[in-house]
Amino acid sequence: FRMAPVWGLFPLVLLSTAATVIASQAVISGAFALSRQAIQLGLMPPLDLFQTSTRAHGQIYIAQVNWLLLIAVLALVLGFQSSSALASAYGFAVTGTMAITTVLAAAVMRGVWRWQWPTIAVVLVPIMTVDLALFGANALKIPSGGWFPLVIGIAVFTILTTWRTGRRLVRIQLASEAVPLASFLATCDEAPEARVSGTAVFLTTHTEDVPVTLLRNLKHNKVLHRTVLLVHVVTENTPRVAGADRIQARELGSGFWQIEAHFGFAQTPNVPRELQRAKIPGLELDPSEVSFFVGRANVKPSPRPGMARWRERLYSALARVATRSPDFFRIPPDRVIELGTEVEI
Template sequence: MLHRRAAPSSPLAVLGLSALGIVFGDIGTSPLYTLKTVLSLAGDRPTADVTLGLLSLILWTLIIVTSLKYVTVAMRVDNDGEGGILALMALLGNKRHKRPAIIALGLFGAALIYGDGAITPAISVLSALEGLTMATPAVTSYVLPAAVVILIGLFAIQPLGTAAIGRAFGPIMALWFLAIGLLGLWGIVRHPGVLVAIDPLYGLRYLATGGPGGFLVLGGVFLCVTGAEALYADMGHFGARPIRLAWSAIVFPSLVLNYAGQAAIVLEGAPIEDNIFYRLCPAPLLIPLVVLATLATIIASQSIITGAFSMTRQAILLGWLPRLRITQTSAEGYGQIYVGAVNWLLMAVTVGLTIGFGKSDNLAAAYGIAVSLTMLMTSVLLFIALREIWRWSLLASGALAGFFLVVDAAFFVANVAKVFDGGYVPLLLALLVYGVMFTWHRGVTAVSASLHEALVPVDRFLAEVEAAGVPRVPGTAVFLTRTSCDTPPIMRWHVQRNRALHRRLFVLTVQTQPVPWVQDGGRLTMEEVAPQFWRASARYGFMERPDIPALLRQAHALGCGVDLDDVTYYIGHETVVRREDGRGLPGLQERLFAAMERNGTHVTDFLHVPPESVVEIGRQIAI
């Protein structure tokens, strides 16, 4: 019944190049601020042992978190080709029956990504532009306004779509990784002894002798992998092989060389008061490098925005967010979408953070805590996946996932120290998003329960229609309903108000499955529950777009007597009110859900129903 979406047909190398621009923007621009932040956390001028210890921690964090956890393990645990914490939650949360703890874990992890997603564009663009101050100190006061202008411009062009711009993302990022790799190599040549930091004992020795302050440095070290979650989340766009190829052949070597090169010039005596990354660059090439870094950070920011749009669509289709208007900006790819509400809210938060924090150093204090908690939750879900999907023993699953949990927990605890320095910002944003998700889902569940309280069997309803002499008019009436049995309430209300009923009746329930794609052959099931009265259920994956007219054509082909030339769609326009018996939702949740219900996108847009053929019937639902 289910099938994996066809793999992209482009050559592996081409897909790998494309992945550079979409998947690796965030982690690829982390050298702009990671070592600078780590050195500031380490205190005064670091000794050689401290510098080598910090570099060793960065290198092994890249190896353990990105190469081992995500590239090697997580990307083998997919939901019909899709990755990311929401796809993993959908796979595990409904594997046997509803599992609230797993669902809550996945949802909060997704909410946390929104929180840090607002910080990524701000810290990336600011870090890139701050390189200008090294070339021309007089421009220092213009860095913040320039960053704000770039960010506003980036969000402003989103409604236009990014298909054309996206074609250039891969080559630009390829140039970026080539540049940072060569710069790092230049630094290593000047001090080759830095390569001994590949020995993990240097990092472990630093943690063992650095005391509490040495442990808290992990909060800065973690910045080198803040984009690792994107490798897993974007797997469905390119497939696992191109992402692994790009990481292993280009991204990982370039990052290792650059971090080692930065540490090498610190060992050589370079000043650490400003941005170490730009100290690697020869003076004549500094301005071109700033331009390239700015382009790379814009691409990284674009990837974050696109990821927020995709995650929002998944959450809507899974029933965890209200319907929002989703615009397909390109016919070339399903991922080319635009969600206006998310775009403008994300812009407001990102620009606000940029102005509020002012410098990338200040933003680094707020950055990482949300992603570290998301990674911790992903490790918990991976443990369940190893047991239930891979069928590993408890000992083997516990050993591997436990290792990841220990590493993730260490980074999270180190990042907790940032809470009062700005780390509360992404956490508050995540709590707000999670509150919206939780309230919406509770409201939808309460509405469904209310509708099921007054269902009438089909044979009794039709007998009442005949006894009342209700005329049966030509044509087909399609009733869209949440109920999966008996007579839908909207049909009864239609007869009560309009005193007529079509001869052909088609009752349709649209369900989103916890898988990304549903095979056409298993999409539609229907039965004729009474003469000329069909009840149908349509199943879509959380990566698909419902299309009701197409479903009716499929139903007609399967033998249902739907008159495709004379179809009227009946949809309920719900007004949510509070229950009088005291058994409904808490007052605040009821009011918030009612507000979201009023302001959500109309169901006709969401289900692609032709508006000229729709009849709305107002109704009050007590929850």
Template sequence: MRAVRPLRAAMVVGALGVVFGDLGTSPIYTVQTVFDPRDPHPIAPTSDNVYGVVSLIFWSVMIIVTLTYVLLAMRADNDGEGGILALMTLLKRWVEQIDPRTFIVLSALGILGAALFLGDSIITPAISVLSAVEGLKVVDPELHSWVVPLTALIVFVLFLAQRFGSGGVGRYFGPVMAAWFVVISVLGIHGITAEPGILRALSPTYAVGFVAGHFHVAFFALAAIVLAVTGAEALYADMGHFGRRPISTAWILIVAPALTLCYLGQGALVLHDVRNLSAPFFLLSPQWGQIPLVMLTTMATVIAAQAVISGAFSVASQAARLGYMPRLRLVHTSDREYGQVYVPWLNWFLMVSVITLVFAFRSSDALAYAYGMAVTGTIAITTILFFVVARHRWRIPWWLLAPAAAALLTVDLLFFAANITKFVHGAWLPLVIALAAFAIMTTWRRGRLLVAARRSLLEGPVDEFLQSLRSGEREVDVVDGTAVFLNRDPASAPLAFRANVDHNRVRHRQVLFVSVEVATAPRVDPAARVRRIDLGADDEGISAVVVRFGYAEPPDIPATLGAIRDLPVGVDPAAVTYFLSTVELRLSDEPGLAGWRKRVFLASSHVSSDASDYFRLPREQLVVMGARIPV
């Protein structure tokens, strides 16, 4: 037990640094944005409205973050992995029990949710860091010209640090966020002392009364109140980095109480003097503490960006394993936590996109209108998929699930509808990003299936090809050595094997076909890693196996084969020759995809990682052969 406690404490601190940055820094701009007089639908800071808004913020956080995500969604993990794609892969286990049309709709929702999250991953770092650096204007208005360039520099350094991994980043960020939550708690208590009556806002009657009695005001307020729950979707997506228990513990014991105190303190400050609405978060601090607070806030918002960046890496790695994105180069940054990955290509793409947004929008107020659309869409889709998973995973009858699902979806859809009112003011941005990502992901999936079908025609059945060797139809010389052919489909003859026989008229004495399957679980039991395929040619030195990896595991073929002692042919990883079948895609008039989708598919294929690197094949033992396939 003594060895476990330090690990748990370290994981909780790490979760503070990686998972809760976005949620933890929402108080910087939420209350200010709700009452922003420049809003297309301004809300007057009357006493009733302040009580109603603060109560609505508190109960929105409790319902969406605590109930929907921490207590419900995080229990529907896929062997420790979280996020929308984890829910979607769980659904695949019960595909036979779901109506095919319903499953197609649910799958499309899952991909759309993942695409919305990727859009959120671009906006969050920009608005988070901008809102903090804008605190310089509170200290000295003359510093406003430094805000944008300083923000861009901070973002650049943040993305440079990603290669150290979320665990390494969390070790440094965790203590900073622990200090952050202590500080905002103290600031909140200090604000509450100005108007202790604000504590009454904890009663749900104020939230309900605000919505029921002033619905035309409350509805538009929801578009800004949603800023208080941004980061909930990252909390779930980051679950594979730290696990459910450290994240739940950090939220219940540290993060939720600190956020509650800070929102109450800002509400009290506004009730005390409406002029404090210019910067209610920074004005919670006495004047002597404002410069240190701006510095701490800047560090905290950099960490806030980390939460969605880590989540984006998780989503991208899952999508690539499941066939919805090209095979991306992944760097696993932890030996202990398999979910901790770094995706270099995505990292640089996000960096360029975020810096572009910073220079395009130039203020957090302008970005705030764009922020909620992606978040509310992701939350609503997560809620739908969770209840479908709950029905099949825990066998809970629909008559019990339906009322809870209807209640939570009503809340989610109200937030989503409120954000639609900001569409022309910037809410279109995350939607455009998400639709572009959705089109790319679905196009890649469809194109990959078409290419696989055409490749199968070129390869032909493996049993027919082996029979042609036995009959002498193909005359080949047999040379000493062992050849391992990576094979896409166990039922087909590998393209490289066919090319070697047809063009070089040669085969090795020992031949092993290796097919790789990606499971819908993050990890595979080592005992079930390899499955033999009987080709009926063992006595001829030709055998086949299927190697299974979880979608969060690195597919290291040489290490896997070297660890297996009962293979039908002896494989010495240091002496074997690996043959890789490759295809060259070319644009054609073949049916199957629209012209624009063909071009998207071909463009996407260029970011795919090299297969030899992906499967850890040593270059000095590798031979690459293949064919052209029209798209």
């Protein structure tokens, strides 16, 4: 500002303010997009997503992420108090991001584009040399502020890995109680349980086993619906899945259908809408007669091998703040029956 003439002060203030707004909006939008993709890939607990545009699928709002960004910004302002004090943290974060981006570019070149290692080396070694030189110079500034992005990165990494590992342990525990689907279907017609009219939809993570929620329903209510859909939601490694490829259905007999619903990691999984749109031959769905059965696991830390106790407690806390399955899959509240179970990890 001191380099500009007096008359240029006001235009520069407007320009810098506009640049700040644009940059901050880019950070916020990027945080929302990355959070949704992490949720779809199973790296974060499900959170409430609000679509802010009917035309642009990428325009979303996540309240929890927005509040975390606010807290982080306030902590930065109160902790560093000036832009000069923040320079070390900024430099370490930017150069670290540059180096990580180069490593990820190598992974894409090799895994997706199928480039040979010599070609990758010719392209990326000069870039990585510059990145590491800048990163090494900024690493000396860790004590003077570079520690902040390092701590944030470790915290986020811990949350992501804890959630993913915890989900795996929960699936293992639930699988230990599972009944093979083939043997269940073989005895289904001979079972004494009554068959009632209507359609029951059970969300499942294992296509070879009977959903735990179905077994719980049989145990407590002693009934089976005339039509039973076992829906397995699959998140693909692509941003979007075309509508024609989204639903795959297979009739199992005895009124049972196995359905796979495929969504891209940038899409919001709306299970009821996709089932209605699918027009599966031989299957007629009346929305007024469809009931969705979902499970809710109450996670309890235990001394058994798996994760450290503090990570088990962290996973339990994350599970409590996670969005419920009916909300995440856009299931109408008046069509949901939720069955709970306690799981020790």
